[in-house]
Amino acid sequence: MPRRPRIQFEGASYHVFDRGNRRERIFRTEEDYQTFEFYMLEAMRRSGVQLFNWNLIPNHFHFNVATPEGNLAEFMQRLLTRYSKYFNITYRLVGHLFQGRYGSKLVDKDVYFKEIIRYVELNSRRIKGRPLAPLGKWRWASLHYLLQPESAWPEGCRSAFRRVLETFSSQESRARPLLFQFLMDGLKSGTWEDFYRPKDGLFIGDDTFVERIKKSQDEPTRRTRRTIEGRMNFEQILQAIPLAGGPSPTELAAPGKQRHRSRWRQVLVSVSRRYFRIPGARLAEFLGRRESTISMMLARAESQVESWPETQQLLQKLRSNTAGM
Numbered sequence: 001m002p003r004r005p006r007i008q009f010e011g012a013s014y015h016v017f018d019r020g021n022r023r024e025r026i027f028r029t030e031e032d033y034q035t036f037e038f039y040m041l042e043a044m045r046r047s048g049v050q051l052f053n054w055n056l057i058p059n060h061f062h063f064n065v066a067t068p069e070g071n072l073a074e075f076m077q078r079l080l081t082r083y084s085k086y087f088n089i090t091y092r093l094v095g096h097l098f099q100g101r102y103g104s105k106l107v108d109k110d111v112y113f114k115e116i117i118r119y120v121e122l123n124s125r126r127i128k129g130r131p132l133a134p135l136g137k138w139r140w141a142s143l144h145y146l147l148q149p150e151s152a153w154p155e156g157c158r159s160a161f162r163r164v165l166e167t168f169s170s171q172e173s174r175a176r177p178l179l180f181q182f183l184m185d186g187l188k189s190g191t192w193e194d195f196y197r198p199k200d201g202l203f204i205g206d207d208t209f210v211e212r213i214k215k216s217q218d219e220p221t222r223r224t225r226r227t228i229e230g231r232m233n234f235e236q237i238l239q240a241i242p243l244a245g246g247p248s249p250t251e252l253a254a255p256g257k258q259r260h261r262s263r264w265r266q267v268l269v270s271v272s273r274r275y276f277r278i279p280g281a282r283l284a285e286f287l288g289r290r291e292s293t294i295s296m297m298l299a300r301a302e303s304q305v306e307s308w309p310e311t312q313q314l315l316q317k318l319r320s321n322t323a324g325m
Contacts, residue, residue: 006104007202007213010070013109015116015204018080018102019060026087026097027058033140036061039082041154047075050160052113053120056140057127062120066109066160076102106213107204114167116204117179118186125187135183143183147176232318234278234286240321241268244313253286263310269297270305271314 020026027033033056044051049072053064065072084097107116124138125131132138136147145153146161150172153161165175168182203213238249246252246264254261265287272278273294284291305311 006073007106008067008070008072011066011068012070012072013066013107013113014063014072014104015107015119016063016065016072016076016102016104017060019099021096021099023059023099025058026060026083027056027140028091032087032090035086036079036083037140039079039086041156043075043079043082045156047071047078049075050163051142051157052160052164053117053142055120055123055138055142057124057132062123064107064116064120072104076104105202105204112204114182117164117167118183121183122186135187136180146179232276232321234272234276234282236321237268237272237276237278237314237318238286240317241314244310244317246310246314253288255288263308266297266305267308267310267314269294271311271318275315275318 027036036056040051040054043049048069050066050068051063052066053062055062065075067075080098080102087097088094107113109116121141121143122135124133124141125135136143138144142157142161145157146164150158150161165172165179167175168178169175238252241252241264242248246267247261251261252265252268269283269287272283273280280291280294283294287294
């Protein structure tokens with residue numbers, strides 16, 4: 001199956017990421033990190049992209065980047081090709097360093113800019129076992145520079161870093177502690193990844209944003225909007241499932257992999273999150289699963305669950321309920 005073309009246009013913003021082949025390390029020594037950062041900043045200056053945030057982690061990396069000239073591919077190709085050559089020569093290796101094509105998701109920066117900042121900067125805190133360093137102390141993340149005076153910023157990062165700080169305050173002296181507190185709040189809440197719900201696998205934004213981008217790129221857009229008039233809480237959604245032909249709330253929450261219940265759990269997660277913004281933590285608590293499992297369920301649901309008859313039955317029941325409210 002051919003790969004979908006990457007969407008590029010002037011002024012686009014992306015969350016970009018890639019990992020080592022077979023999840024192996026792409027940074028083994030301090031010199032590796034330093035070399036990658038050097039190539040990254042040089043490619044940034046030559047291509048004219050704006051690097052708002054980055055985080056380099058032993059076997060992967062994350063960028064929060066904008067492309068005033070619509071040339072993400074140029075920036076990434078220059079960076080990854082140069083670093084792959086360096087790595088293979090240094091360690092006398094051959095073959096692919098990275099695991100396939102780098103990932104990129106178009107971001108609605110007007111809505112999600114702060115959340116992408118937090119997602120990228122906190123990624124070095126997600127390492128299994130223990131974080132790489134205390135918050136703000138990981139040398140290979142942009143936060144290392146953002147918390148320092150402007151004179152310590154890398155060449156070419158001034159406008160992008162100012163944009164990050166101005167998101168929190170127009171006064172630089174206030175912006176840094178507010179940025180740090182925003183990140184700390186995310187760590188304490190444990191739900192800082194919850195916003196990250198890609199649409200159609202390529203977008204971080206609501207349906208209006210997705211449809212606008214697709215229309216500008218002459219791609220098919222959604223015929224019907226994902227909206228249901230009225231408000232419903234989680235308990236009301238649960239009560240509607242048996243009326244739509246599904247299991248009872250007790251059966252849904254019970255352990256086991258019986259196909260009928262598993263399928264309805266998937267429907268519950270998809271409809272609750274995408275139509276009613278029920279928090280992932282609430283779904284995880286009800287189903288007795290980790291919040292990361294809920295995230296994976298939602299990712300699997302993106303391409304198929306909306307077309308399932310069970311989903312349509314539940315949505316029909318919910319719409320009839322809201323009509324009578």
